[in-house]
Amino acid sequence: MNQPINHQWCLAARPQGMVKESDFSYVKAELPSINDGQVLVRLTHVAFEPAMRGWINEGDTYIKAVEIGEVMRAAGVGEVVEAKHADFEQGDMVQGMFGWQEYAAVDVEGALLPVQKLAAGVTPEMALSVLGITGLTAYFGMLDVGKPVEGDTVVVSGAAGATGSIAGQIAKIKGAAQVIGIAGGPDKCKWLVEEAGFDAAIDYKSEKVGRRLHELAPKGINVFFDNVGGETLDAALANLANNARIAICGGISSYNDATGTPSGPNNYMMLVLKTSTMQGFLLPQFSKRFAEAAQQLGEWVATDKLKFAVDVQEGFENTPNTFLRLFEGKNLGKQLLKVAN
Ligand code: NAP
Numbered sequence: 001m002n003q004p005i006n007h008q009w010c011l012a013a014r015p016q017g018m019v020k021e022s023d024f025s026y027v028k029a030e031l032p033s034i035n036d037g038q039v040l041v042r043l044t045h046v047a048f049e050p051a052m053r054g055w056i057n058e059g060d061t062y063i064k065a066v067e068i069g070e071v072m073r074a075a076g077v078g079e080v081v082e083a084k085h086a087d088f089e090q091g092d093m094v095q096g097m098f099g100w101q102e103y104a105a106v107d108v109e110g111a112l113l114p115v116q117k118l119a120a121g122v123t124p125e126m127a128l129s130v131l132g133i134t135g136l137t138a139y140f141g142m143l144d145v146g147k148p149v150e151g152d153t154v155v156v157s158g159a160a161g162a163t164g165s166i167a168g169q170i171a172k173i174k175g176a177a178q179v180i181g182i183a184g185g186p187d188k189c190k191w192l193v194e195e196a197g198f199d200a201a202i203d204y205k206s207e208k209v210g211r212r213l214h215e216l217a218p219k220g221i222n223v224f225f226d227n228v229g230g231e232t233l234d235a236a237l238a239n240l241a242n243n244a245r246i247a248i249c250g251g252i253s254s255y256n257d258a259t260g261t262p263s264g265p266n267n268y269m270m271l272v273l274k275t276s277t278m279q280g281f282l283l284p285q286f287s288k289r290f291a292e293a294a295q296q297l298g299e300w301v302a303t304d305k306l307k308f309a310v311d312v313q314e315g316f317e318n319t320p321n322t323f324l325r326l327f328e329g330k331n332l333g334k335q336l337l338k339v340a341n
Helices: 133-146 162-173 186-194 209-216 230-237 283-302 316-328
Strands: 005-011 024-030 038-047 075-083 093-097 103-107 153-157 178-183 200-203 221-226 240-248 277-280 310-314 334-338
Touching: 005 316, 024 316, 038 093, 075 103, 093 103, 133 162, 133 221, 133 240, 133 283, 153 162, 153 230, 162 178, 162 221, 162 283, 178 186, 178 209, 186 200, 200 209, 209 230, 221 230, 230 240, 310 316, 316 334
Parallel strands: 153 178, 153 221, 178 200, 221 240, 240 277, 310 334
Antiparallel strands: 005 024, 038 075, 038 103, 038 334, 075 093
């Protein structure tokens, strides 16, 4: 009888500059066995985050670096095929850090993210997007760091992505007078205005961001939620209102820099002139409030106040190339890969 095989994608080399498919190797392994406190999960969906690019650099950051030869780390959803933990049984749909592999043997408690059952009515797409890492990041970054109030002008970069699209809509729900998204390409800009309810969108690939911000927000920006950094951050800094708040969520424009050290913003003195604050944040700092946020996000989705988009690619063999889509700007909303039914 044939032994079941577990296909995996492992880190083959630390990328130099732009990450590429050959930085990962396709491996055939035996199906793992599990110990007490573990579950064996057959993955159905893998989720992709730009932060994963940082996990494969040399050296630990807020999280341990993935080692060469190790299965690439990633969040995902799957079905429990075997459980040695009292809270789980065969057939449960669960989410957790399962990695780029078809089967994962994981600790229920000890893993980076505890393994959790999907709540009734929650699809894998929802669990990994609006109710998952990126939805929660948008929620806390916008509400606790950006702190929009009624009448504010709010600008979001990376606006048609998983985090940005939710962040902008949350500002609108909280009474922002004007929400402007910055995104790459006419299709994404059209989607932001026509589907996600943004008031305006700037296509940074064909427009001058600073000039357009000045035209659209002549009284200045009250809240800037930044996913991109670099020139985009400088353009926003040049257009602040007094007492503005800048929430630094990420800086994807430099994640594939060969130098590894992005330069700081040129326009930082605008923080002084506009008595403004710029604050970075990391999602884990809000971990005690994840349930509150997921409940609120779920309510907004159920009442049609919050739209979410997912970009679902197919086929486990396409895993690294699906990751690359984030840096090529090919995804609209959350980048996912369906690896099995
Ligand atoms: P995403 O926005 O769904 O996907 C990434 C998007 O970034 C792409 O679709 C692309 O959109 C844009 N992009 C790629 N390369 C770019 C470049 N060189 N310059 C400008 N834009 C570029 O990804 P996400 O998962 O929601 O993450 C968004 C940001 O949030 C990232 O910076 C990520 O690191 C950060 N994040 C932070 C936390 C935290 O705890 N602080 C947690 C999660 C995510 P365009 O087509 O518009 O260029």
